[in-house]
Amino acid sequence: MEKKEYLRVSEIAKIKGMTSRNVRKIITELSEFKNEDLLRKNKAGQWEVHHLLEPKFKRKRNYKQKYFALSFKTYKEYKPKEISKILEHVFREIDDPSLEIHYTIEKRKANGQPHVHGYVKISNKKRELFKTLKLLFANMSYHESQIFDLNGWKKYITKEGCTIISLIK
The missing domain is CATH 3.90.105 (Molybdopterin biosynthesis moea protein, domain 2)
Structure with a gap:
């Protein structure tokens, strides 16, 4: 260039x-x-x-990233529709006007069980979000991380042709 x-x-x-x-x-x-x-x-x-x-020309302030990445798997066999219903319930339970949950559900290659990748925007109720997720999913393992490239993360979570399901207040 x-x-x-x-x-x-x-x-x-x-x-x-x-x-x-x-x-x-x-x-x-x-x-x-x-x-x-x-x-x-x-x-x-x-x-x-x-x-x-x-x-x-340098930024004087670095702004806080709005979204964080969230991936989790469950040890109980849930159907994708059940996972969607549970996430919708989690979304309704948390009283945060800025809450956004964007996620995809894909099957693991090893055992065929569904797992979830997504990105979440929440103001100050992150602890409540994880508490509700753990309560509604019987046994789950999750990983959260900072997103440095949101478009790259979107490409990664849709790599198998899954569509992003968005829950926005």
Whole structure:
């Protein structure tokens, strides 16, 4: 890919994962110290930033990831419909307005039992979520982890052609 010499505000915002407002704020701060070869406005009045200044645009705050990955398997044989009903019940039981559960049910290759992969968004009732899951699934083993690439996780959980089932409040 060919690297541009000058980048626009929207391009920097997209690359660095920040808002264009923050990019313009940093440009205003830098314009006091940098010459017009590095920072300039084009004929349309839009800022253009030389690619050498790209490292100056860093996020000041890292935001907390909204979703976490959840995978679990049960040691009792549940049918996929039963798992869906139980997860819907878990969803109804937890009183959190921001709760989202997105999941797929697939069969394990080793023994053919279903297991669940998904990603969950919850504000502050994570402990209650796991307590309810453990209560409703007789015997289960689960793993939760941070998601660094949500699209990659979505591809992984749908690798066998499963569709993502979403429960959103």
